[in-house]
Amino acid sequence: MNDRLKPEDEPGVAAAEQGQVTLDGPNGLAIAMTPAAAAETGRRLIEAARLAEQQTPPSNAMDGHSEASDDV
C-alpha cells in the first residue's frame, strides 16, 4: 500500500474543451477550470516544482505507515 502513497511521476493530461481547461489523471485527478484559473494554477505548479526540486525527498519512515506490518 505504501507504494501507492508515492507522488505520481506521470504528468496529467490537460485539454481545452468548450472554454474550460480539463485536467485528467493520474491517480484520480479529474478537474475543470476556467482558462484564468488554469493559467494561474500552471504558474503555481511550475513555481512549486522549482522549489520541490531543491528539497530533500522524505525517507520511507516519513510516509506514516512505516510501523505497519499488515502487508496490505
Place this chain on the structure above:
Amino acid sequence: MLTEKFLLGRGREDLSAQEKQILEDSVAEVRSLPPRHRLVRAGQPVQTSTLLLEGFICRYMDDRDGLRQLVAVHIPGDFVDLHAFPMKRLDHDVATLGPVKVATFDHATLKTITERHPHLTQRLWFSTLLDAAMHREWIFRMGRLGAEGRVAHLFCEIYARLAMVGLAKDGRYALPMTQPDLAEACGITGVHVNRVLRLLRERKLVTFRANTVEIMDPAGLASVGEFQPDYLYGTSATPAGAFA
C-alpha cells in the same frame, strides 16, 4: 408480481414461495411519479420504505452552494430507502430521474416481517448491505479513477445491475440521465463529461446518445473503469460476467 425483481440475479431463488408472497402482500401502495420528483428529503421523519418497480431513482447531497453530488443510482428491484426503516430518517435526499413506479412498505409491516420471518429479514438486510458495497465502490471510483475511468465504471456498473434484473442485454440499455447527471455522479463538470464521452466513443468503447448507453467493448470499458463486478454479489448465472 410487483416485487418480482427484488434480489433478482442475487439469490432471489433462495426466497421461498411463501416469503415472496409475504413481501408481495406487504406492499401498501403503488405510485407512479414524474421525473425529477423528490420522494424523501434529508432529515425528515420517514415511516415507509420504497421498492423501485420501474425507472431510475437517485440519492443525492447538495453542498452549501447548491451543487449536487449523486451518491447512488437505483434501478428496478432496489429497495431504495430500506435504511430508513431502522434509522427513521435519511441523511440525503431521494429523487426520481425519469418517470418511475414504486411500491411503498409501511415500517409497521416491515417490523412484523422482522419479528416473524427471520430468513426474509436476512435477505432484506442483505439488500441494504449491497447498497453499502456499492457505496464503497463509488468511494473507490471517486478517489482513485480519473474522469474517463469514473464514467466508464458507472456505465459498467449500471449495465451489470440492469442485466441482473433482465433490463439490459447485448451491452445496451436505456438510462434517463443527462450529461449533468453523469457529472454529478462522477464529480466532474458537464463539459468534462462531454469530453470523456467523446473520448470513449472515439475509442469505440461506449456511446451515450438519446438516453441510451451502448457498450461496444465491454472488456475494454471495464479495463478503463477498473470495473470488476464482484462487489455486486450477483449469482453466476447473471451476465455481469461479460465484464470479466
